[in-house]
Structure formats: structure tokens, C-alpha cells
Amino acid sequence: MRRLLTATALLCLPFLWAQGSGYLTVGRTPQVTGKRNAAVEAKIPISVQPGFHVNSNTPGDEYLIPLKLMWTSTGALEGGAVAYPKPSLEKYEFAAKPLSVFTGNFILAATFKVGANAPAGPGAATGKLRYQACNERACFPPKTVEVTVPYQVQ
Amino acid sequence: MTSTYLSAALAGVLVCLLAGCGNRETSVAAATLKPGKERHVAPDFALKDVNGKVVHLADYRGKVVLLDFWATWCGPCRIEIPWFMDLERKNKDRGFAVLGVSMDDEGWEVVKPFLAELGVNYRVVMGSDSTAEAYGGVDSLPTTFLIDRDGKIAAVHIGLASRRDFEDGVEQLLQADAPAANGNRAALPAVSLGAR
Numbered sequence: 001m002r003r004l005l006t007a008t009a010l011l012c013l014p015f016l017w018a019q020g021s022g023y024l025t026v027g028r029t030p031q032v033t034g035k036r037n038a039a040v041e042a043k044i045p046i047s048v049q050p051g052f053h054v055n056s057n058t059p060g061d062e063y064l065i066p067l068k069l070m071w072t073s074t075g076a077l078e079g080g081a082v083a084y085p086k087p088s089l090e091k092y093e094f095a096a097k098p099l100s101v102f103t104g105n106f107i108l109a110a111t112f113k114v115g116a117n118a119p120a121g122p123g124a125a126t127g128k129l130r131y132q133a134c135n136e137r138a139c140f141p142p143k144t145v146e147v148t149v150p151y152q153v154q
Numbered sequence: 155m156t157s158t159y160l161s162a163a164l165a166g167v168l169v170c171l172l173a174g175c176g177n178r179e180t181s182v183a184a185a186t187l188k189p190g191k192e193r194h195v196a197p198d199f200a201l202k203d204v205n206g207k208v209v210h211l212a213d214y215r216g217k218v219v220l221l222d223f224w225a226t227w228c229g230p231c232r233i234e235i236p237w238f239m240d241l242e243r244k245n246k247d248r249g250f251a252v253l254g255v256s257m258d259d260e261g262w263e264v265v266k267p268f269l270a271e272l273g274v275n276y277r278v279v280m281g282s283d284s285t286a287e288a289y290g291g292v293d294s295l296p297t298t299f300l301i302d303r304d305g306k307i308a309a310v311h312i313g314l315a316s317r318r319d320f321e322d323g324v325e326q327l328l329q330a331d332a333p334a335a336n337g338n339r340a341a342l343p344a345v346s347l348g349a350r
Contacts, residue, residue, distance in 0.1 A: 063226040063268060094230040094314055132227055138294040138313035139228040141257065 022143050023052045023133035031122075031150040034114045040077070042125070042149040044069075044108040053101040054131040056087030060100050065132035065142050069108055074125040076118035076153055083109040093136060110149065118153045125149040186309065187326055193306035196221070196299060197288035201255065201279035204266055209253070209279050211305070218245075218327040219301040220252045220320065223281065226268045227258070228295040230314035235272055237317045241324055242276040248328050249303070254278035257286065257295060302327050 027045035034040040048054055055064045071080045085106045089098040112125065125148070132142040196219075198211045211219070222238060224231035235254075242252045256265045256278055269278060286292040289299070300309040300323045309323050 063264070064229075065227045092229065094233045099229070134229060135313075137230055138296070139225070139230060140293060140295070141225075142227070142259070 023049050024054055024131050026145050026147050029149050031152055033152040035154045036114050036118055037116055038114050040112050042110045047105045048103050052133050052135050053103045054133045056100040056102050057084040058100055067131045069127050069129045071127040075123040076115045077112035077125050078115050079112050081111050114153055120153050122152050187323055188308055193308055196301045196305055196307050199285045203277055203279050214251055216303055218250045221299040223255045223257055223292045223297045225257045225295050226264050231296040234296055239275050252276035255281040257281045
């Protein structure tokens with residue numbers, strides 16, 4: 001009986017996890033490597049659940065909440081300018097005009113410079129990605145997810 | 155015996171799949187009014203309006219109320235607001251009121267200009283997490299409750315509904331006999347959830 005209950009719980013786990021993970025997930029960012037003073041680019045994979053969209057970084061309406069990545073700590077790296085992909089203009093039933101949104105999978109590219117006095121070795125830059133998601137008929141409160149960029153100073 | 159356990163386990167998986175493990179927010183509630191016996195009392199609250207006046211849901215006792223949880227960043231909410239303005243205009247003298255509950259974290263700083271821009275003609279209060287919790291979480295916006303004259307929830311619309319659904323629901327509730335006439339009025343609970 002206990003084994004069957006455990007099996008049932010295990011079967012449910014992926015669904016429970018998916019629900020708790022929100023409408024947008026941040027994938028594992030590949031480590032960036034560079035020498036002192038070198039420019040490095042981190043590619044942060046983002047995934048929006050099918051059937052949902054998030055506002056782009058330039059939603060074109062003062063009341064809409066843009067997608068925004070803010071660094072809380074860059075460690076031995078400097079800068080961190082974020083390049084957002086080109087948004088798509090999608091028409092939804094609830095909006096008179098097409099909205100500037102991100103859907104599916106996309107990459108945020110962050111450019112850093114390795115500090116002149118950065119100690120050799122590993123580290124991580126951390127940030128917070130704020131987003132606000134909707135589907136065709138409803139919107140969901142803004143959320144913030146953690147972003148981590150691992151780096152190696154050579 | 156083993157087959158019984160297996161059936162129970164499979165049933166558990168099925169319930170898990172159907173009832174709560176997916177994205178419940180994607181569903182949109184049906185528009186029909188609940189029969190009187192199935193209605194539950196709408197939780198009372200004490201929330202501030204734009205003038206700082208504390209508004210209790212209990213203040214609306216005896217009226218049909220359209221309680222709309224919304225936010226300025228919510229596109230579907232913006233579609234519904236003009237419908238609610240029309241409902242307020244047409245029915246305010248018939249014992250009906252719209253009450254908006256803003257779920258904007260930024261508060262009146264963003265809500266006040268928004269209301270002015272749209273010319274909203276009904277009362278709006280600033281919501282709180284505890285209020286949302288009392289109404290089942292209200293994670294999807296808009297979420298709109300139609301409340302009968304007894305202060306009971308007659309319908310819930312999660313997500314963008316149709317204008318017709320609201321108009322029909324309100325009309326049905328307005329035309330229903332006032333519960334006071336048949337001596338069956340239920341009082342709203344005196345639960346204050348606090349204002350912010």
C-alpha cells in the first residue's frame with residue numbers, strides 16, 4: 001500500500017513542480033570565462049509556458065509591467081547591460097492594439113567586463129528578473145525570479 | 155486486494171491531473187448563477203477608497219453587488235471596466251453597485267490616474283493580500299463576483315467573461331425577490347480583514 005501511494009505521489013510530482021514554477025522559467029546559464037579586462041557575454045535562457053505571454057521590455061503602455069532584469073551582484077564582473085530579443089507583436093482578444101510580448105523560448109544576453117583586479121577563479125553574478133504574464137483571458141500578478149550567471153576568471 | 159489499491163492509485167493520479175496539478179488559471183469559470191442553497195456568504199472586508207474612507211462590504215447589504223478584483227496592468231480588466239461603468243449607470247437606482255478592488259502593489263499612485271483616465275464612475279478600494287486570500291487567492295485577474303442581496307456569492311467569473319454574462323447575471327439578481335421579504339436574510343459576517 002505504502003509503495004503504491006509513493007508511486008502515486010511520484011507520478012504527480014512533475015505536475016506539482018510545473019504549477020509551482022510560475023509562467024516563466026529561467027534555465028541554466030552556461031558559465032562565462034574570461035581574462036581580466038576581457039568582455040564576456042552571458043546567454044540566459046528563458047522559457048514562457050505555452051499559452052502564456054509576458055510583456056516585452058518595451059510594452060508600449062505605461063500601465064503594463066515590462067520584463068526587466070536587474071543585477072543584484074555582479075561579483076568580479078562589471079557592467080551587465082542586457083540585450084533583450086526583438087519582441088513579437090501579438091493581437092489578443094482583450095486588447096485593441098497588438099501587444100509587444102515575448103512567448104516561448106528566448107535568450108537574454110548580458111554583457112560584462114571582467115574586472116581589472118578580479119581574482120582568478122569561479123564566481124557568480126546574480127540578478128532578479130521581473131515579469132508579468134497573461135494568457136488569452138486573464139493576467140497574473142507580477143513575479144520575480146532569480147537569475148544566476150556563473151563565471152570563471154582565468 | 156492489490157487491484158483495489160491499484161485502482162485507488164490510478165484514481166489518485168487522475169484526480170491529480172484533473173483537479174489541481176495543471177494550470178488552473180487557464181480555465182474560465184462558467185457564467186451561470188448558483189442556486190440559492192449553494193451560495194456562500196461573501197467575506198466582509200474593510201478597505202480604503204481613493205478618499206481614504208474605509209469601505210466595508212457589509213455597507214452594501216441589501217444590494218446586488220458586482221465585486222471586481224482588477225489591476226491597472228491587466229489588459230482583460232480594462233475591457234470589462236467600461237461594461238461595469240454601464241451597469242453602474244443603468245442600475246444604481248435599482249439596488250445595485252459595482253465595487254472595484256484594485257490589486258496594484260503600487261497603490262493609488264498608479265490607480266488614481268488610471269481611474270481618472272477611464273472616467274470610472276463606481277467606487278474602487280485598494281485590495282490587500284488578506285482580502286484576496288479570503289476570496290480564494292484571486293491569482294487570476296480579472297476575477298469578478300456577483301453577490302446577491304443576501305450578501306452571498308451567486309457567480310464567479312475568473313478571467314475575461316462576456317458582457318452578456320454580467321448583464322444577465324445582474325438582471326437576474328435584481329429581479330429576484332428581495333430576501334428580506336421572505337424573512338430569509340442572512341447577515342454578512344463581521345470579519346474585518348483590515349485595510350492598507
